[in-house]
Amino acid sequence: MIIIFFGPPGAGKGTQASLTAKTLKIPHLSTGDILRDKLLDQDTLSIKLKNLMDSGNLVSDDILNEIIVNRLKLPDCQSGFVLDGYPRTMSQKIFLIDFLESHDLSISKIIDLVIDEKIIIHRIKSRSNIENRLDDREEIIKTRMVKYIEETKPLSNYFKTKYPNDYHIVDGDKDIEKIQEDILKIVKNEDFQP
Numbered sequence: 001m002i003i004i005f006f007g008p009p010g011a012g013k014g015t016q017a018s019l020t021a022k023t024l025k026i027p028h029l030s031t032g033d034i035l036r037d038k039l040l041d042q043d044t045l046s047i048k049l050k051n052l053m054d055s056g057n058l059v060s061d062d063i064l065n066e067i068i069v070n071r072l073k074l075p076d077c078q079s080g081f082v083l084d085g086y087p088r089t090m091s092q093k094i095f096l097i098d099f100l101e102s103h104d105l106s107i108s109k110i111i112d113l114v115i116d117e118k119i120i121i122h123r124i125k126s127r128s129n130i131e132n133r134l135d136d137r138e139e140i141i142k143t144r145m146v147k148y149i150e151e152t153k154p155l156s157n158y159f160k161t162k163y164p165n166d167y168h169i170v171d172g173d174k175d176i177e178k179i180q181e182d183i184l185k186i187v188k189n190e191d192f193q194p
């Protein structure tokens with residue numbers, strides 16, 4: 001199974017993607033986590049990455065596409081994977097679709113988590129206190145939201161149109177367990193009423 005998670009920062013994508021991957025026993029590929037791991041290298045590239053990420057801006061498509069292609073080629077992705085945080089731009093989307101098509105792979109489900117903007121700000125601020133993520137500071141949240149609306153949100157429309165039967169909007173403003181239940185119903189093709 002290949003599952004793609006969409007949703008604004010703070011919608012609970014990471015949590016839900018991780019739970020889903022665990023249940024399906026396939027890898028959870030979070031590009032945010034992969035990039036945060038890279039920051040530990042403390043080389044020239046990691047300093048550049050850190051500046052971009054701390055300011056709420058996106059890292060370049062070339063870097064992301066290379067990260068993803070290297071990860072998808074590993075044996076643990078052969079029976080499927082959950083993508084969290086990728087694709088985030090039109091160019092990443094084109095790259096991913098080309099990669100999947102050339103490997104005879106098809107997307108099983110697209111889960112788009114939707115949530116009210118006020119709740120997002122509140123959630124991100126409390127995550128900032130718990131996880132001490134610099135990019136969760138209030139002034140940076142705005143930049144991340146703008147990037148999401150300008151670069152990533154338009155991809156939802158693309159997927160909605162191209163995969164009308166596999167694209168699902170999920171209400172992210174519920175308990176973690178309830179949201180996960182909703183997602184698993186979709187993944188297992190059971191009746192799902194939002």
Ligand code: AMP
Binds near residue numbers: 086
């Ligand atoms: P996340 O944990 O998904 O919120 O990602 C944290 C940060 O990593 C983002 O604000 C971006 O700076 C960077 N990032 C993660 N995924 C991508 C991506 N697909 N394209 C560009 N930048 C990304």
